[in-house]
Amino acid sequence: MPLKLTLLLCAVLIGVAVVALTRTSALAQADKPGTAAAPAAVHPADVTSRDAIVAALYDSISGPPGDRDWERFRSLFIPEAQLIATFKKKDGTLGYKAMTVQGYVDGAGKYFKEHGFYEREVSRKLETFGSVTHIFSTYESRETKDGKPFERGINSIQLYNDGARWWVVDVYWTGETAENPIPDQYLSKSGQ
Numbered sequence: 001m002p003l004k005l006t007l008l009l010c011a012v013l014i015g016v017a018v019v020a021l022t023r024t025s026a027l028a029q030a031d032k033p034g035t036a037a038a039p040a041a042v043h044p045a046d047v048t049s050r051d052a053i054v055a056a057l058y059d060s061i062s063g064p065p066g067d068r069d070w071e072r073f074r075s076l077f078i079p080e081a082q083l084i085a086t087f088k089k090k091d092g093t094l095g096y097k098a099m100t101v102q103g104y105v106d107g108a109g110k111y112f113k114e115h116g117f118y119e120r121e122v123s124r125k126l127e128t129f130g131s132v133t134h135i136f137s138t139y140e141s142r143e144t145k146d147g148k149p150f151e152r153g154i155n156s157i158q159l160y161n162d163g164a165r166w167w168v169v170d171v172y173w174t175g176e177t178a179e180n181p182i183p184d185q186y187l188s189k190s191g192q
Contacts, residue, residue, distance in 0.1 A: 040075060041075045041076075041165065042069070042071050042072040042075045043056065043072060043075075044165075046072070046075070046076060047075075047076065047165040047166045047167070048165070048166070049166065050126070050128075050133055050135070050159060050166060052166070053076055053159060053166040053167075053168060054121065054124075054135065054137060054157065055121075056072070056076055057073075057076055057157070057168060057171070058119050058120055058121055058139070060072050060073040060076070061073065061108065061112070061117065061119060062117060062118040062119055062120070062145075063112070063116070063117070063118070064116045064144075065112070065113065065114055065115055065116050066112070066113060067109070067112070067113065068109065068112055070105050070109065073101070073105065074101055074102075074105070076167070076168045077101045077167065077168045077169075078160065078167045078168070078169055081100070081101050081167075081168055081169055081170055081171075082098055082099065082100065082170045082171075082172075083098075083099045083100075083101065083103075083104040083170065083171045083172075084096055084097065084098045084099070084170065084171070084172040084173070085097045085099075085173055085174070086172070086173070086174040087174065087175070088177065088179075115143065116142075116143045116144055117141065117142075117143065118141070118142045118143070118144065118145050118147075119139050119140070119141045119142075120139065120140060120142075121137050121138065121139055122138050122139065122140050122152075122187070123137075123138040123186055123187050123188060123189055124136070124137050124138070124189075125185070125186060131160055131161045131162065131163075132158070132159075132160060133158070133159040133160075133161070133166075134156070134157070134158055134159075135155075135156075135157040135158075135159065136154055136155075136156055136186055137154065137155040137156075137157055138152065138153070138154050138155075138182060138186045138187060139152065139153055139154070139155055139173075140152050141153075151175050151176070152175070152176045152182060153173055153174055153175035153176050153182070154173060154174060154176075154182065154186060155171050155172070155173040156171070156172040156173065157170075157171050157172075158170050158171075158172075
């Protein structure tokens with residue numbers, strides 16, 4: 001085999017090996033649980049129970065026009081958390097927007113600077129197995145603390161307890177529409 005062809009073949013094989021090793025290393029890193037640095041709770045009482053962390057979640061985004069306590073908000077979530085909104089698009093199809101915690105802070109923070117926003121839980125359905133908790137949290141959104149709700153919907157909240165505190169893993173939500181009203185079972189206070 002000519003030297004030039006041998007060198008080319010060696011270069012290709014080395015390239016394939018490097019790609020395979022890099023991919024294997026990346027996959028191994030992705031399988032490592034909880035490797036990102038987690039923020040400390042700004043208010044330690046916020047993370048002592050499921051009730052406390054859900055209350056802190058709603059409280060940290062609610063208020064009159066202006067800034068929110070985003071450090072408190074961030075401290076509720078695991079570093080890899082997602083916030084995902086689902087909605088009907090203008091063409092009638094369903095869509096979603098997935099955000100990191102910082103992505104949510106950046107987008108909602110701009111709106112909250114100019115608009116009052118108060119969101120509160122009106123009903124809850126809860127399921128827990130081991131360290132995993134799922135909450136269907138029915139909410140109402142208002143522009144003022146005691147104003148008339150302009151939106152209702154359901155937050156699907158996944159929580160994780162690491163033995164020391166509670167964490168929000170993700171919040172996945174959709175607003176109520178005429179075509180998709182909230183069923184009565186998600187409006188009653190039982191099931192908490």
